[in-house]
Amino acid sequence: MSYDTFFTMKRLIERSRSVGEVLRWVTQNPSKVSASHYPIALHKLGQLLQQQQQGQATVNGESRGPGQMLEQPEFQTLCQAIISGCSKFDNFSIVNCLYAAAALGLPGESPLVRVLEDESRSRLGRFNQKDVSMVFSSVMRLHPSSPHPLVESCLSSLERHLEKERHPQTLFLLLSYYRLRAQALQGHPASDQQLINNRKILRLVRHTLGQVSAMREHELALLDEMLALCAQEANNKALEAIFSSQLFYENRQERFIRSMAEWLPRKAENLTPYTMALIAKYVARHRLREPRLLDTIANFLLKRGEQLDSKVIQKLVFPFSRMNYRPSNHSELFPKLEAILEQKAGSSPLATVNILMSMFQLSHFPQSVLHQVFSPAFITNVMSSPYALIVRRYLSLLDAAVELEFRDYSGPRLDPRYRVLMFEHALTADEANRKYSYKGLVAEALRQLVGEECYRQDEVLPPGYCTDFLLWINRSGTVLPLSRVPAASKAPPAHTTTSPAAISLRSSVLALTSDLQDFAPFAPETPSSPPGSRESNLAGRFLPTLCPAPGGPCYQPSSDYYCGLSKESSLESQGSSTLSSPSECLSAQPAGTPDCSPRGTSTATLFQFPIGKILEEEEETTAGCPGHDHNCFQGEQAQEEPEERSPPPSEDACPPPSPCQPSPKRGPGDGPQGAEEIQRVVLSVNDKWHYCQNSDILVGSRAMRDRHLRLLGYCLVQLPYTELEKVSGIEEAKHYLRQKLRELRF
Structure with a gap:
């Protein structure tokens, strides 16, 4: 057969568009068909049948499926x-x-399959590694449940040259064969066959x-x-190769890790530190909380x-x-680690800080090591290293953790010059998995409930914690716009009495702000600041004016806004307002209707979103709300006589607010009340990767982030993925958030 004739027939078969066309080319031109054309034709038939089974249109109304094709005379x-002609075919044609x-799905008992298997068995010694691999794969697919003599013949050849095998399908078919053999041996007592x-x-x-x-x-799978079946036979070298x-x-291989937790304690002494570090790294990556395995590492x-x-210690x-x-x-273990770190703290500063961070997350604070880490010599060594920035981030967070959780520590602290935010944005894992997160659903539901100005998303709070959603809520349940948080009223007269609960809360806040002054970026003091004690100044400047990151968005001091309001436009003096639901605010407004969305707020207007009524989405309008201003949606009021407005109060009358500080009781001559106690609420969307596996x-x-935020005075509302995955649609998400916010207790 000439070269042109061979490739012409090959192209005609490969370009055929139907099963009948392939069969006609092969059966009606026997003199132009060679042995190499038959596997090409069978392969093309398999492709066309697969397309038909996937629902693609057939040509000329042909039947679908290999069963009906076998009955066609052309295929026979x-x-x-x-x-x-099988005995005259070359090895390549037989194997293919x-x-x-x-691949075509022919039954193993068909005459064609039997003849090809017999011919392959007779030529098995002349096949190369690839041919043996293809024969083994073919026989395993043709006889998946019953042992076949050709399988054993191919298996012995493959086992001798296993390191030369490159075909993935053959490797997995070999695994399937060994699984069948292991299942057959399970009912018998332990024997040499199982071990082999x-x-x-x-x-x-x-x-x-x-x-x-x-x-x-x-x-x-x-x-x-x-792996779970055979790993107990693994030595150190095999485990190192696997991990x-x-x-x-x-x-993630969970069954293997569970089985390894049973036998690893018996082999731990024979493992090298490198292998154990690989195991620890794998367990940490996939968040596999297997106590027996972790105790073995310990x-x-x-x-x-x-x-x-x-x-190596930091990895373990x-x-x-x-x-x-x-x-x-x-x-x-922890005292042993402290003793080791005291000796090796300077050899690897980054590893030392990582180990300390791990111990801090477990609420263990090694005081002697902290003395070394915060010492000038250690800091100087770190600042001259190429990883100075990451170490500064960890040291800043360690310094904040000491301030919040280790109050008995009296040693050196991190120099304020070296303090930076631990993270200036969301974590890498959260950014990479954002499309799988429920944060988008919660954000849209929250926007419809309280408005865009009443929450912050992905806000970074000192000492560098990224929060999912941040809200400000007063005691009456009103969600306040973050840019216009009510200012605290001026200090009460000396004779004014305060409740014991308020005194206790104020003292705790003052103590916290006093301790956090070294790492929280408070607003700088100015010569024009009102005179007062250091505690009152810190309480007034605590957290409402924090900048999450250098150059990032800051909370605007609400005193700048409230001190510019007249008595007529204050909260208490507004005689009428309109209560609107979020859906009404977001809908199109008719002409002449004042805009009630947060974006429509003017400089003389304060919008409040009370949870008690707005979250129920009741659409009602009230002509006046005397005595219930905290439940009213405050609208803008026109000032007919601006020249008669009272002058704005002095700066002394409007000190900067403290979100955790309760408003003191007021005397009859103290003027309008500025604000009441404000609670800072963080909605934490806990997705699947925020938990240990299963x-x-x-x-x-x-x-640790949640623990520190609570110590900083934030109220955390956990939104676990197990609850969010049951929510379908915005309306259900809004109802879910309503319930969560109603459960808050101040």
Whole structure:
């Protein structure tokens, strides 16, 4: 056959658009069809049948499925031609015809398959590695449930040259075969056959992880099952090879980790620190909170910690803080780590700070190590290193944690010159998984409930914690616009009495603000500031004027707004207002109707969004709200005689507000009341990656963030993904947020 004739027929078969067209080209031109054309024709038939099964239009009304195609005379003629000339085919044609027949879905008992299998068995010794691999794959697909003699023949050849196997399908079919063999041996007591089979599986798994770059979901499940079955036979070298695989590292193998937690304590002494660090890194990445496995790592660290480098210790300690888990031997482990850090603190500053951060997340504060970390020598060493910025971030957060949680510490502290925000934006994991987060649903529901000016999203609060949603709510349940938080009234006269609860709350706030003055970026004092004690100044400047990041948005001091209001336009003097639901505010307004959306606020107007009524979305209008100003949606009032307005009060009468400070009782001559106590509320959307795997325990960094925000005076409202995934649509999300906000107690 000439070269042109061969490739012309090959192109005609490959360009055919129907099963009948392929069969006609092959059966009606027997003199122009060679042995190499038959596997091409079978492969093309498989492609066309797959397209038909996927619902694509057929040509000329042909039937679908291999069963009906087998009954066609043209296909029977094609099979008979292959059977009659099979003995004259070369190895390539035999192997590819068998592979195409398996892909086509022909039954294993068909005459064509039997002839091809017999011919392959007789030539098996002359096949190369690729041919044996294709024959094994074909026979496994043709006989998935019953053992076949050709499988055993191919298996012995593949096992001898397993390191040369490169075909992913063959590797996974080998795993499937070994799984069937392991299931057959499960009913028998432990024997040498099981041990040999497990070792073969382990060898195959190591080779598969080294050769395959991507897996489908069912292949990952098969690999996880095989790892759980054979990993107890793994030694240090095998475990190192498994955990060093990038494919294994990127995919979570829970069954394998659960099984490893049972036998790893018996082998921990024979593992190297590098292998144990790889295990710890994998467990931390996938948030696998397996107590027995974590305790094994802790025991390994306790026994061999003095021999390890600081960089290895930080990798072994990190899973504890990541999973928010205190090991069972923490009373012995933590003092041992303190002693090690005292000796090796200067050798690796970044590793030292990482270990300290892990211990802080577990609420353990090593005082002696803190003396070294905050010492001038350590700081000087850090500032001259290439990783100075990241260490400064960690040191700033450690300094804040000491201020909030370790009040008994009396040693050196971080110099204010080196303090920076830990994070200036959302965490990398939150940004990468934003499209899978429920934060967008909550943001839209919150916008419709309270308006865009009444919450902040992704606000970074000192010492560098990114909050999902931040709201300001007063005691009456009113959500206040963040740019116009009511100012605290002036200090009461000396004879005015204050309730014990208010005194206690004020003293706690003053103590907190006094301690946080060193790391919180308060507004600078000016010579024109009103005279008073240091505590009152700090209380007035605590957190409402914080800048989340250098150059970022700041909370505007509400005193700038309230001190410019006259008595007639103050909260108490407004005689009428309009109560509108958020849906009414967001809808189109008719001509002449005042805008009630937050964006329509003028400089002389304060809009309040009371939870008690607005969250119920009741649409009502009241002519006046005497005595209930906190439940009214304040509208703008026209001033007919601006020249008769009383002059604005002095700065002394309107000190900057303190969100946590209660408003004191007022005397009859103290003037209009400025504001009442304000509660700062953080809505925390806890997505799936904020928890340990298959657990309701927050990861360590998230738990410490929540702990510190509470100590800073914020009220946290947790929105777990287990509740949010049951919410469908904006209306249900709004109802869910209503319930959460109504549960707040001030």
